[in-house]
Amino acid sequence: VDPVRLAGELTSKLSDEEFKLLSAATTQIRRFESIPIEALALRSGLPRERCLHAVEALRKKRLLRFSPGGYALTMLSLDTLALHLFARERMIQRIGPSIGVGKESDVYEALTPTGSPCALKFFRLGRTSFRELLRKRSYGVSQGHKWLSMSIQSARREASLLGYLEGFNLPVPKCLGRHLHTILMEMKLGLPLYKVKSLDDAGQILLNVLSAIREIYLKAGLINSDLSEYNILITPQHEVTLIDWPQAVKVGEGGSEPAIRRDLLNIISHFKRKFGVGADVSEALRYCKGEIEGVRVG
Ligand SMILES: Nc1ncnc2c1ncn2[C@@H]1O[C@H](COP(=O)(O)OP(=O)(O)OP(=O)(O)O)[C@@H](O)[C@H]1O
Ligand SMILES: [Mg+2]
Numbered sequence: 001v002d003p004v005r006l007a008g009e010l011t012s013k014l015s016d017e018e019f020k021l022l023s024a025a026t027t028q029i030r031r032f033e034s035i036p037i038e039a040l041a042l043r044s045g046l047p048r049e050r051c052l053h054a055v056e057a058l059r060k061k062r063l064l065r066f067s068p069g070g071y072a073l074t075m076l077s078l079d080t081l082a083l084h085l086f087a088r089e090r091m092i093q094r095i096g097p098s099i100g101v102g103k104e105s106d107v108y109e110a111l112t113p114t115g116s117p118c119a120l121k122f123f124r125l126g127r128t129s130f131r132e133l134l135r136k137r138s139y140g141v142s143q144g145h146k147w148l149s150m151s152i153q154s155a156r157r158e159a160s161l162l163g164y165l166e167g168f169n170l171p172v173p174k175c176l177g178r179h180l181h182t183i184l185m186e187m188k189l190g191l192p193l194y195k196v197k198s199l200d201d202a203g204q205i206l207l208n209v210l211s212a213i214r215e216i217y218l219k220a221g222l223i224n225s226d227l228s229e230y231n232i233l234i235t236p237q238h239e240v241t242l243i244d245w246p247q248a249v250k251v252g253e254g255g256s257e258p259a260i261r262r263d264l265l266n267i268i269s270h271f272k273r274k275f276g277v278g279a280d281v282s283e284a285l286r287y288c289k290g291e292i293e294g295v296r297v298g
Contacts, residue, residue: 007079190233202275227263
């Protein structure tokens with residue numbers, strides 16, 4: 001069963017006390033691997049008896065689990081609480097279909113109360129490594145806890161970078177809000193480049209991508225540093241959007257030069273391999289850094 005859909009159903013089945021307790025628990029993720037009942041009681045403000053009652057109810061719904069010395073949150077708890085908070089703010093009304101599964105996230109369409117579609121990105125850090133660990137049967141509670149806080153951190157980072165980029169009118173999605181490990185973004189129409197089979201104007205599109213990288217570099221001083229055919233959306237009008245920003249680096253920061261070179265190499269070699277058009281990486285680099293005014297594509 002789809003965990004996000006399950007989380008959506010759970011949001012309507014929780015009592016106020018259960019939500020209070022769950023929220024209290026999320027404030028303790030960074031402090032405790034396993035959250036002691038005393039901390040839950042203190043943070044939620046619930047009398048100990050009510051607290052135990054809520055804990056038990058949450059445990060039955062698989063939103064808390066026993067862990068040595070206390071209770072641990074799960075990814076399902078974070079999903080449920082994030083959805084609840086977005087719904088309470090009237091930011092989203094309904095969850096639509098899954099629109100993308102990345103290495104470290106699940107992205108869904110969500111509808112606002114007025115019916116306009118948005119993109120809802122749930123960070124899932126450690127998903128791949130967690131599978132590794134499961135295979136080796138050596139994972140412990142600390143893993144779960146660590147990945148939950150890292151997922152929250154990544155969401156916080158992407159939300160703040162997108163918020164910063166918003167001021168420059170650049171081809172990136174606008175971030176509408178964040179709760180915990182989940183960000184709500186403007187829905188950008190278009191197909192990710194890796195799904196595009198053929199292009200009659202591949203050269204022009206490569207140029208559009210390079211010019212987007214240049215604009216972001218020159219206006220905002222940022223480099224995506226994870227750019228590939230998975231993180232570029234192409235609209236039917238052949239405009240481009242660059243997505244997936246949590247790992248972006250500032251121009252001039254350590255590693256920023258190799259990062260932009262790698263981004264360009266990824267994109268240019270993808271176009272070369274798939275569409276037979278390319279550009280010289282060093283020339284593209286000078287173009288994106290504003291050292292020259294144009295770049296030859298062919
Ligand atoms: N704002 C958006 N508008 C439309 N679609 C989006 C948006 N954000 C993400 N998507 C879709 O969801 C997919 C995954 O998103 P994103 O690249 O941000 O996640 P990711 O998990 O970081 O991916 P990666 O595998 O590169 O780490 C994208 O390829 C795209 O299809
Ligand atoms: Mg991606």
